[in-house]
Amino acid sequence: xxxxxxxxxxxxxxxxxxxxxxxxxxxxxxxxxxxxxxxxxxxxxxxxxxxxxxxxxxxxxxxxxxxxxxxxxxxxxxxxxxxxxxxxxxxxxxxxxxxxxxxxxxxxxxxxxxxxxxxxxxxxxxxxxxxxxxxxxxxxxxxxxxxxxxxxxxxxxxxxxxxxxxxxxxxxxxxxxxxxxxxxxxxxxxxxxxxxxxxxxxxxxxxxxxxxxxxxxxxxxxxxxxxxxxxxxxxxxxxxxxxxxxxxxxxxxxxxxxxxxxxxxxxxxxxxxxxxxxxxxxxxxxxxxxxxxxxxxxxxxxxxxxxxxxxxxxxxxxxxxxxxxxxxxxxxxxxxxxxxxxxxxxxxxxxxxxxxxxxxxxxxxxxxxxxxxxxxxxxxxxxxxxxxxxxxxxxxxxxxxxxxxxxxxxxxxxxxxxxxxxx
Numbered sequence: 001x002x003x004x005x006x007x008x009x010x011x012x013x014x015x016x017x018x019x020x021x022x023x024x025x026x027x028x029x030x031x032x033x034x035x036x037x038x039x040x041x042x043x044x045x046x047x048x049x050x051x052x053x054x055x056x057x058x059x060x061x062x063x064x065x066x067x068x069x070x071x072x073x074x075x076x077x078x079x080x081x082x083x084x085x086x087x088x089x090x091x092x093x094x095x096x097x098x099x100x101x102x103x104x105x106x107x108x109x110x111x112x113x114x115x116x117x118x119x120x121x122x123x124x125x126x127x128x129x130x131x132x133x134x135x136x137x138x139x140x141x142x143x144x145x146x147x148x149x150x151x152x153x154x155x156x157x158x159x160x161x162x163x164x165x166x167x168x169x170x171x172x173x174x175x176x177x178x179x180x181x182x183x184x185x186x187x188x189x190x191x192x193x194x195x196x197x198x199x200x201x202x203x204x205x206x207x208x209x210x211x212x213x214x215x216x217x218x219x220x221x222x223x224x225x226x227x228x229x230x231x232x233x234x235x236x237x238x239x240x241x242x243x244x245x246x247x248x249x250x251x252x253x254x255x256x257x258x259x260x261x262x263x264x265x266x267x268x269x270x271x272x273x274x275x276x277x278x279x280x281x282x283x284x285x286x287x288x289x290x291x292x293x294x295x296x297x298x299x300x301x302x303x304x305x306x307x308x309x310x311x312x313x314x315x316x317x318x319x320x321x322x323x324x325x326x327x328x329x330x331x332x333x334x335x336x337x338x339x340x341x342x343x344x345x346x347x348x349x350x351x352x353x354x355x356x357x358x359x360x361x362x363x364x365x366x367x368x369x370x371x372x373x374x375x376x377x378x379x380x381x382x383x384x385x386x387x388x389x390x391x392x393x394x395x396x397x398x399x400x401x402x403x404x405x406x407x408x409x410x411x412x413x414x415x416x417x418x419x420x421x422x423x
Contacts, residue, residue: 032100039078039079039080039081039097040077040078040079040080076152077150077151077152078101078150078151079149079150080094080097080098080101080149080150080151081094098149101149101151124140124141124142140152194227194228194229194230194233195225195226195227196225196226196227196233197223197224197225197226198224198225198226198238199224200222200224200238200239200240200245201240202222202240202243202268202270203222203240203243203244203245203268203270204243204244204268204270204271204272204273205243205244205245205271205272205273205274205275206244206245206246206247206266206271206273206274206275206282207244207245207246207247207248207275207276207277208247208248208264208275208276208277208280208281208282208301209247209248209249209276209277209278209280209301210248210249210278210279210280211249211259211262211278211279211280212236212247212248212249212262212263212264212280212281213261213262213263213264213280213281213283214247214263214264214265214266214280214281214282214283215263215264215265215266215283215285216266216267216268216271216282216283216284216285216288216305217265217266217267217284217285217286218267218268218269218270218271218284218286218287218288218289219267219268219269219286220267220269221267221269222267222268222269223265223266223267223268224238224245224264224265224266224267225264225265226238226263226264227261227263227264227265228259228261228262228263229259229260229261232257232259234252235249235250235251235252235254235257236248236249236262236264237249237250238264244273245266245268247264247266247280249262270290271288271290272290272291272292272293272294273293273294274293274294274295274296274303275295275296275297276296276297276298276301276302276303276321277297277298277299277301278299278300278301279299279300279301280301280302281301281302281303281304282301282302282303282304282305283303283304283305284304284305284306284307286306287305287306287307287308288305288306288307288308289307289308289309290307290308290309290310291309291310291311292309292311292312292313293307293309293312293313293314293329294313294314294315295313295314295315295316295323295325296315296316297316297317297318297321297322297323297340298316298317298318298319298321299318299319299320299321300319300320300321300322301321301322302321302322302323302324303321303322303323303324303325304323304324304325305325305326306325306326306327307325307326307327307328307329308328308329309327309328309329309330310329310330311329311330311331312329312330312331312332312333313327313329313331313332313333313348314333314334315332315333315334315335315342315344316334316335316336317334317335317336317337317340317341317342317359318336318337318338318340319337319338319339319340320338320339320340320341321340321341322340322341322342323340323341323342323343323344324342324343325343325344325345325346326344326345326346327344327345327346327348327366328346328347328348329346329348329349330348330349330350331348331349331350331351332344332348332350332351332352332366332368333351333352334351334352334353334354334355334361334363335353335354335355336353336354336355336356336359336360336361336379337355337356337357337359337379338357338358338359339357339358339359339360340359340360341359341360342359342360342361342362342363343361343362343363344361344362344363344365344366345365345366346365346366346367347366347367347368348366348367348368348369349368349369349370350368350369350370350371351363351366351368351370351371351372351383352371352372352373353371353372353373353374353375353381353383354373354374355374355375355376355379355380355381355397356375356376356377356379356397357377357378357379358377358378358379359379359380359381360379360380360381361379361380361381361382362381362382363381363382363383363384364382364383364384364400364401364402364422365384366383366384367384367386368383368384368385368386369385369386369387369388370385370387370388370389370405371383371385371388371389371390371405372389372390372391373389373390373391373392373399373401374391374392374393374397375392375393375394375397375398375399375417376393376394376395376396376397376417377395377396377397378395378396378397379396379397379398380397380398380400381398381399381400382399382400382401382402382422383399383400383401383402384401384402384403385401385402385403385405386403386405387405387406388405388406388407388408389401389403389405389406389407389408390407390408390409391407391408391409391410391411391419392409392410392411392417393410393411393412393417393418393419394411394412394415394416394417395412395415395416395417396415396416396417397416397417397418398417398418398420399418399419399420400419400420400421400422401419401420401421401422402421402422402423407419
């Protein structure tokens, strides 16, 4: 049990951070009981984690988390014995401490985002409201199932994608079974997450929609794992049609269907076509290597990652979508519109950019040899060109460029078009 606690504490600790008044309340709780009989208080500062990283822990499970140690800012644990004799003075004091801890947690107004049972222990993950996709003020409350209760305060930050990645990497540590499903159980089935492996055919493209978060790794063999509210896994569709993996939510007529989290981890040796829509996200873990690539993001969706493409790359962003990629490609073509926001780094031999309707494109870190850029209707683009630039701007469109290329331009200044060199 204690090994489980250590693994969870260290594996999660570099992601969490506690702020403001809530931090003060938590510090008061830890300080209040740090010298009370029956209570063990542990505080580990960042320098100690640096020292631990150089130690031989002598345990394969703990060795797997050693790379995290240098990233940890701090960790506090409060371990309170359970009362064995409620009538004694010590027993009464321990009972009061347990009540105080429960009261502190209740007053923080934290939400229970996940509960996990492991080896008789019940581990609750508590968090304040999500802010911009980041869970702040996160605590672990652990009932060991034996003689002690444990409260862990962790210093760092965490997104739901981070949680899912760590859950996947720690499954064998906390529950070494061969079943393809691993449940994180709570008393309320709507408040826990479940991981479910899916079997699908081979594919080289993906379509993601309806708010699903996909984390992709290019590798063999093909593997799909869905992580979501356990009672709602049935609504998440993962199917292959014509070589394309389709990932979306089918509510099957269920009204007001709400998820606390929808994430799908995908592995495949091929990925040359990516389409996202309806608030979904697609993120790569490693660099995707292909001959050609097509990326299409729309309706507030997001694509992030690194791509090494030997021939042609085509990217389109519309309707408030967001793309941020590092791309190396022989030829690169981009079209952006309707308030889309894109950032491109890397390099391309020849590139073309066509943006309109308030779109924003930052490509001044995408080094190109030759480029064509067209901006209209209040759009804004920055490019990086070494040899030749063909530029066209109208209706409030702005083109900014780095480098000293030979320029051919068609700038409608009467309608607010502009071309400007930047450093």
